[in-house]
Amino acid sequence: METVLTTHFANERYRRLETYRQYGGYEALKKAFAMDPGQIIDEVKKANLRGRGGAGFPAGVKWGFLPKDLSRPRALVVNADEGEPGTFKDRLIMTRGPHLLIEGIVISSFALRAYACWIYIRGEFVREARIMDEAIAEAYAAGLLGKNILGSGFDLDVTVHRGAGAYICGEETSLINSLEGKRGWPRLKPPFPASVGAFGLPTIVNNVETIADIPWIVTHGGETFAALGVEKNGGTRLIGVSGAVNRPGVYELSAGVNLKEIIYHHAGGIKDGKALKAVIPGGSSTPVLRPDEINVAYDIESMGKIGTMAGSGGVIVIPEGTCMVRALSVLMNFYAHESCGQCTPCREGTGWLKRIVGRIEAGKGRKGDVELILDLCDNMMGRTICPLSEAAVMPAQSFIWKFREEFDRHIGEQKCPYGNRF
Amino acid sequence: MSVAFSETGRAEFERLLTRYPDRKAVILPALHLAQKEFGYVSDEAIVYIAGLVGTSPADIEGVASFYTMYNRKPVGKYHVQICRNISCSLLGAEHLIEHVTGKLGVNPGGTTPDGKFTLSQVECLGSCGTAPVMQVNDEYHENLTVESIDRILDQLP
Ligand SMILES: Cc1cc2nc3c(=O)[nH]c(=O)nc-3n(C[C@H](O)[C@H](O)[C@H](O)COP(=O)(O)O)c2cc1C
Ligand code: SF4
Ligand code: FES
Helix, strand or coil: CCCCCCCCCCCHHHHCHHHHHHCCCCHHHHHHHCCCHHHHHHHHHHCCCECCCCCCCEHHHHHCCCCCCCCCCEEEEEEECCCCCCCCCHHHHHHHCHHHHHHHHHHHHHHHCEEEEEEEECCCCHHHHHHHHHHHHHHHHCCCCECCHHHCCCCEEEEEEECCCCHHHHCHHHHHHHHCCCCCCCCCCCCCCCCCCHHHCCEEEEEHHHHHCHHHHHHHCHHHHHHHCECCECCEEEEEEEECECCCEEEEEECCCEHHHHHHHHCCCEHHHCCEEEEECCCCCCCCECHHHCCCECCHHHHHHCCCCCCCCEEEEEECCCCHHHHHHHHHHHHHHHCCCCCHHHHHHHHHHHHHHHHHHCCCCCCCHHHHHHHHHHHHCCCCCCCHHHHHHHHHHHHHHHHHHHHHHHHHHCCCCCCCCC | CCCCCCHHHHHHHHHHHCCCCCHHHHHHHHHHHHHHHHCCCCHHHHHHHHHHHCCCHHHHHHHHCCCCCCCCCCCCCEEEEEECCHHHHHCCHHHHHHHHHHHHCCCCCCECCCCCEEEEEECCCCCHHHCCCEEECCEEECCCCHHHHHHHHHHCC
16 A cells, blocks of 8 residues: 555664655655645645544644745744654654654745744654654754755744653643643633634644655645545554554554554454453544454544544553453543542543542442433533543543443442452 | 753753744743653752753742653663553553562552662553563563563563
């Protein structure tokens, strides 16, 4: 299959500018400089490029939200927070193809007329930040960043900004606050970042993978990119498969690849010859699927039709013999820990979910606890500043809807039938 | 006791100031720098950064306390952080945490009496495809087993 991003990732030297250029790197940038910024945005629209950070918003449409007047400087912010459990793909791009991201940044900034770009990278990624910094230094030295890039008259500064351990900072407005040196509290929208974003400037926030797709789109055209995927979800995706599979890892596949094929063909099937019990298909926040539901195309629309999401492309594979209450308990601990606490339904709700699921797992569940969880979930939806609250609700509801008997059994027997272990 | 960045630290701080349109944006990188230079983010470091940035210590404190990576108390020479999230749990992280707890004789959150190790459980490290994973100081260790953890920890000087 044609690949957009990973084609040369096996070559360790691809991260160096010289090798990247030998493979045709920065030719797309030259082509872009000969185009009109509006033309580039049109190609991105034609590409049906959907944001790869989780929400799947069409990138070209988002780019069109910037205010028309050019009097205020604009900013591009690249989201490299990669915090959604099950997601580990942007790290691959940054370590194997940092110049792919940088070239994408320069082209996107030119198209958006941004004067600066910040790459917000999770704080734990020390090595990844260093590789990005080295690649950025190479690009500056070669005149690919800074003033008058390749004689085009276009100037751009790019800076890596490290986060410091907070999942919520992956949410774009929290990320902007964190970039500005504040606590990572999400902001009420509107105003949207496109009108008031980083440092008060009109700002576009995109995921690493979204931006890294841009050079290929410019080289080959939006329609060619679109054709690699399916109707409303163009291109390829980096799909990270983790958990109980024989070959965990990141696979670059058509956006419309079949989920069952991802797990059984690409990732080599379930580890230790076990049967499959469940799949969390797009990062920990996405509703869980039963084995009889995974014969489905992985594109955004098809996944939506069966009540779940392709999210950030993180497929988490759960084998038979796993206690689903314990698995949910791990997730509920996570969301309770990561709620920023600004909104009462989220702060209190995630805390209660953690406690109730925890006590069911501990063999101390009470009659009515399952209904209580579902009630809490209803009260946590649609009443908060950001979607983290819903991100906790989606696994809670779906685990109960699809594996209800395990919750009932824990409560009925007053113990974990799996012996409180994974 | 007051603290101050080394000469290179100070140069790095000055460089950071040129990378943002607003002075306060250097707070996170400055806190990272402080942790690197002083080992942890002490009250003195907070006062020092507040002075450099031109804001109040309470402001810096409020930011620092929001983020889990800033250690407001001294940690061991090696900060062993084991991921406990879902992909790592599915492949045995709980067992590894129990093993290291026994091996070091400290519970998560604790530091060994000799000050060599601090053990923490952390959330997803963004490395789920090579689970189970731990981070020791800046470095990731992936595809962990009891044997490889023993080897890694035993080799640390
Ligand atoms: C709680 C939460 C965490 C998020 N974490 C990330 C993340 O780690 N990386 C990311 O790219 N997007 C993340 N997002 C999505 C961003 O808010 C935003 O939609 C995305 O960066 C936009 O880029 P895209 O359109 O290219 O996907 C998160 C959203 C929420 C609500
Ligand atoms: S929904 Fe939760 S994480 Fe989001 S702003 Fe409200 S309290 Fe914070
Ligand atoms: S769950 Fe452990 S690294 Fe992601």
